[in-house]
Amino acid sequence: MYRKxxxxxxxxxxxxxxQLVSFKAAAAQLHRTxxxxxxQIRSLEDELGTVLFHRDAHGLRLTDAGREYYRxxxxxxxxxxxxxxxxxxxxxxxxxxxxLFPSLAVxxxxxxxxxxxxxxxxxxxxxxxxxxxxxxxxxxxDAAIRxxxxxxxxxxxxxxxxxxxxxxxxxxLTTGTRPLETPDDLAHAILLHNGAHPGEWDDWxxxxxxxxxxxxxxxxxxxxxxxxxxxxxxMGVALGRTxxxxxxxxxxxxxxxxxxxxxxxxxxxxxxxxxxxxxxxxAALRAWLQEQPVSFASQSGLL
Amino acid sequence: MYRKxxxxxxxxxxxxxxQLVSFKAAAAQLHRTxxxxxxQIRSLEDELGTVLFHRDAHGLRLTDAGREYYRxxxxxxxxxxxxxxxxxxxxxxxxxxxxLFPSLAVxxxxxxxxxxxxxxxxxxxxxxxxxxxxxxxxxxxDAAIRxxxxxxxxxxxxxxxxxxxxxxxxxxLTTGTRPLETPDDLAHAILLHNGAHPGEWDDWxxxxxxxxxxxxxxxxxxxxxxxxxxxxxxMGVALGRTxxxxxxxxxxxxxxxxxxxxxxxxxxxxxxxxxxxxxxxxAALRAWLQEQPVSFASQSGLL
DNA sequence: TGAGCGGATGAATTTAATTCATCCGGGCTG
DNA sequence: CAGCCCGGATGAATTAAATTCATCCGCTCA
Numbered sequence: 001m002y003r004k005x006x007x008x009x010x011x012x013x014x015x016x017x018x019q020l021v022s023f024k025a026a027a028a029q030l031h032r033t034x035x036x037x038x039x040q041i042r043s044l045e046d047e048l049g050t051v052l053f054h055r056d057a058h059g060l061r062l063t064d065a066g067r068e069y070y071r072x073x074x075x076x077x078x079x080x081x082x083x084x085x086x087x088x089x090x091x092x093x094x095x096x097x098x099x100l101f102p103s104l105a106v107x108x109x110x111x112x113x114x115x116x117x118x119x120x121x122x123x124x125x126x127x128x129x130x131x132x133x134x135x136x137x138x139x140x141x142d143a144a145i146r147x148x149x150x151x152x153x154x155x156x157x158x159x160x161x162x163x164x165x166x167x168x169x170x171x172x173l174t175t176g177t178r179p180l181e182t183p184d185d186l187a188h189a190i191l192l193h194n195g196a197h198p199g200e201w202d203d204w205x206x207x208x209x210x211x212x213x214x215x216x217x218x219x220x221x222x223x224x225x226x227x228x229x230x231x232x233x234x235m236g237v238a239l240g241r242t243x244x245x246x247x248x249x250x251x252x253x254x255x256x257x258x259x260x261x262x263x264x265x266x267x268x269x270x271x272x273x274x275x276x277x278x279x280x281x282x283a284a285l286r287a288w289l290q291e292q293p294v295s296f297a298s299q300s301g302l303l
Numbered sequence: 304m305y306r307k308x309x310x311x312x313x314x315x316x317x318x319x320x321x322q323l324v325s326f327k328a329a330a331a332q333l334h335r336t337x338x339x340x341x342x343q344i345r346s347l348e349d350e351l352g353t354v355l356f357h358r359d360a361h362g363l364r365l366t367d368a369g370r371e372y373y374r375x376x377x378x379x380x381x382x383x384x385x386x387x388x389x390x391x392x393x394x395x396x397x398x399x400x401x402x403l404f405p406s407l408a409v410x411x412x413x414x415x416x417x418x419x420x421x422x423x424x425x426x427x428x429x430x431x432x433x434x435x436x437x438x439x440x441x442x443x444x445d446a447a448i449r450x451x452x453x454x455x456x457x458x459x460x461x462x463x464x465x466x467x468x469x470x471x472x473x474x475x476l477t478t479g480t481r482p483l484e485t486p487d488d489l490a491h492a493i494l495l496h497n498g499a500h501p502g503e504w505d506d507w508x509x510x511x512x513x514x515x516x517x518x519x520x521x522x523x524x525x526x527x528x529x530x531x532x533x534x535x536x537x538m539g540v541a542l543g544r545t546x547x548x549x550x551x552x553x554x555x556x557x558x559x560x561x562x563x564x565x566x567x568x569x570x571x572x573x574x575x576x577x578x579x580x581x582x583x584x585x586a587a588l589r590a591w592l593q594e595q596p597v598s599f600a601s602q603s604g605l606l
Numbered sequence: 607t608g609a610g611c612g613g614a615t616g617a618a619t620t621t622a623a624t625t626c627a628t629c630c631g632g633g634c635t636g
Numbered sequence: 637c638a639g640c641c642c643g644g645a646t647g648a649a650t651t652a653a654a655t656t657c658a659t660c661c662g663c664t665c666a
Contacts, residue, residue, distance in 0.1 A: 003384045008311045036624050048391050072386030083375030088351050339655050
């Protein structure tokens with residue numbers, strides 16, 4: 001039967017463009033370039049022999065035929081999406097269980113997961129946040145985010161991001177009578193310590209060439225989350241790590257008073273057993289993670 | 304909002320394969336190789352994580368999930384086809400859109416359409432195959448082929464052909480250790496049932512004077528295409544209907560073991576709204592259909 | 607038991623989709 | 637008013653997907 005139907009890519013491009021009345025925005029939504037949308041819609045129009053959009057000086061507008069076709073196409077894609085979701089196995093390949101540190105989960109992954117869910121609504125991400133290293137043997141954990149040198153036998157390791165360490169504190173500490181302005185001012189500040197990273201202050205102070213400040217003063221916290229919360233509350237100065245403090249820096253809860261960063265040896269990796277590393281939903285997550293912008297990259301001096 | 308949708312090629316391959324219960328036949332219908340269908344359906348199954356077809360020794364069968372997904376996909380593609388036809392320019396006098404049952408389309412009209420195209424190369428025939436009764440209100444459907452008594456108000460009805468019902472099976476069942484030779488042998492055979500025609504076996508057995516065979520044994524299928532595919536695969540004996548089994552009888556995929564046919568009350572009609580029933584291209588199609596030889600007419604006893 | 611059928615599979619090829627680089631036109635701004 | 641953004645268009649190049657080809661496999665039937 002010769003029932004000529006447009007390709008899926010063209011229908012989706014048209015649906016998005018009609019919804020947003022913008023090829024550029026449609027491209028962003030579908031993770032394509034505007035050029036791709038333009039090509040698809042052009043070829044759809046050619047194939048139909050019908051103009052779907054007016055492109056005039058005042059931008060884009062649906063034609064009457066385009067509006068009508070949009071209603072139909074939208075309904076059809078909606079129905080197809082539901083049917084396909086129904087046909088899809090529930091808890092199989094569409095659920096990815098990831099193990100990672102609680103701090104990384106809370107301060108880095110979870111804020112981004114919202115966007116991932118919008119991008120891949122059919123992929124369910126389960127987080128197992130733990131300070132213990134993930135055990136892949138049970139078959140429960142699909143992947144983990146680990147910090148290290150990427151040398152874990154039997155696991156596929158894909159690089160995610162580097163780590164930079166530098167003092168962070170509440171913005172309140174950089175103003176007032178005795179503001180933090182140079183690393184030397186740390187002599188008068190309370191240093192907040194992370195029990196999981198003993199000696200981290202020594203490392204940074206040494207790299208910054210500050211030998212005369214005692215690094216062993218101040219309270220010790222059990223986890224990064226606690227150290228950073230204390231710092232945000234103005235209790236003192238913490239040694240922040242880039243992926244973890246990214247959102248706090250972005251929202252202004254924390255500031256970086258000096259600009260001298262110390263690159264950590266090693267970096268973050270997405271690791272998964274070789275055998276299951278290529279399952280589609282994990283591959284989607286990996287690709288998505290890797291295309292995330294590294295907004296926290298050092299703007300200033302790297303030590 | 305992003306949702307993962309299968310490619311059009313995969314959907315069409317699946318639709319055709321599900322309708323015909325055969326990759327090879329689907330390939331022929333779509334002008335592709337069986338390999339292409341196999342690849343597409345395989346990748347669709349992989350993507351869904353759902354098995355859509357049982358492939359066992361006795362040939363192809365839809366799984367429950369496959370049957371459900373087929374219903375959805377078929378509806379969606381049909382709606383898309385109508386919407387696209389509506390959006391398309393030049394649905395003029397040289398295009399005729401016909402609605403008919405999928406089984407009649409696949410097993411009767413499509414095989415003949417080739418010849419029609421040669422006779423009338425300028426007339427484009429669009430098929431909308433659906434189990435729903437055609438709705439002429441939208442202006443999309445020009446005509447339909449319906450089975451019934453020809454009494455549809457407001458529609459011009461031209462008779463096409465009668466229907467005769469009789470057992471059919473794979474030629475394999477008429478040979479071997481226990482061949483089907485007389486209707487009494489049906490006692491030992493598996494009767495294949497069509498959910499759309501409950502009681503059809505009772506009717507035929509009663510007319511044939513076989514009171515002592517229980518008609519309610521055997522699997523029930525959703526559609527004529529499935530029943531006939533199962534029969535052709537040697538699964539059992541189906542109750543065939545003349546226009547539908549014509550090509551299978553001609554190619555030898557099915558045989559008629561007994562020769563006793565039951566004439567159905569009612570017949571097939573070409574129906575079209577009175578207002579547009581005489582448009583030239585539809586008139587050409589009507590004339591051509593009516594001059595088609597009725598190659599399946601009963602050669603033997605009519606009950 | 608070996609020929610034939612329908613489907614599966616992997617590599618090669620063909621075809622479609624997407625990007626890249628560039629262009630165009632109009633409105634906005636300095 | 638010139639220059640410059642901005643969004644879209646366009647054609648060639650690139651990348652990705654669909655399809656074919658060649659072959660294999662398991663089963664059935666002479």
